[in-house]
Amino acid sequence: MSRLRLFALCVLLASPALADIEDARDLMEEGRFDEAREALWPAARSGNAEAEELIGVMYALGLGVEQDYVRAFDWYLRASMKGHPGAQSGIGWYYETGLGLPAPDLVRAFLWYQLSTIGGDPDAAISVEEVVKKMTPDQIEHAQQLVDDYRVWLYPFR
Numbered sequence: 001m002s003r004l005r006l007f008a009l010c011v012l013l014a015s016p017a018l019a020d021i022e023d024a025r026d027l028m029e030e031g032r033f034d035e036a037r038e039a040l041w042p043a044a045r046s047g048n049a050e051a052e053e054l055i056g057v058m059y060a061l062g063l064g065v066e067q068d069y070v071r072a073f074d075w076y077l078r079a080s081m082k083g084h085p086g087a088q089s090g091i092g093w094y095y096e097t098g099l100g101l102p103a104p105d106l107v108r109a110f111l112w113y114q115l116s117t118i119g120g121d122p123d124a125a126i127s128v129e130e131v132v133k134k135m136t137p138d139q140i141e142h143a144q145q146l147v148d149d150y151r152v153w154l155y156p157f158r
Contacts (some may be wrong), residue, residue: 033064034118069100085119088112110143
């Protein structure tokens with residue numbers, strides 16, 4: 001099989017999942033959350049970070065599901081570990097506020113906000129600036145060490 005045919009086959013196989021995610025976004029904008037979740041579910045269960053993040057949003061805001069910060073965090077974390085900047089920023093917020101967690105953790109909030117910044121989320125840099133104001137120098141140093149550890153794994157070329 002030629003490379004062109006192989007590429008075309010890959011695009012064809014990937015397109016339905018991408019189309020389902022875009023359809024789900026449209027459904028969410030229309031307030032049709034149950035249908036959106038049904039459209040997202042197969043892609044999310046298959047590990048698609050965009051779908052995982054959107055399901056996280058649904059749980060975080062109680063859109064078509066009972067609001068559940070713990071489940072939202074879980075879905076955001078799945079997407080975050082795959083390098084989704086929006087989900088990483090969401091994880092940072094959960095750690096900063098402690099919502100759905102035993103307690104706030106500013107070191108991990110900094111970590112995830114900084115990773116989100118590296119991943120291209122334009123608002124995450126503001127979150128880094130704000131969380132730093134609440135941290136001790138030792139916490140900042142520890143958080144930066146974690147960023148250095150994660151960066152090479154999540155963003156090896158940045």
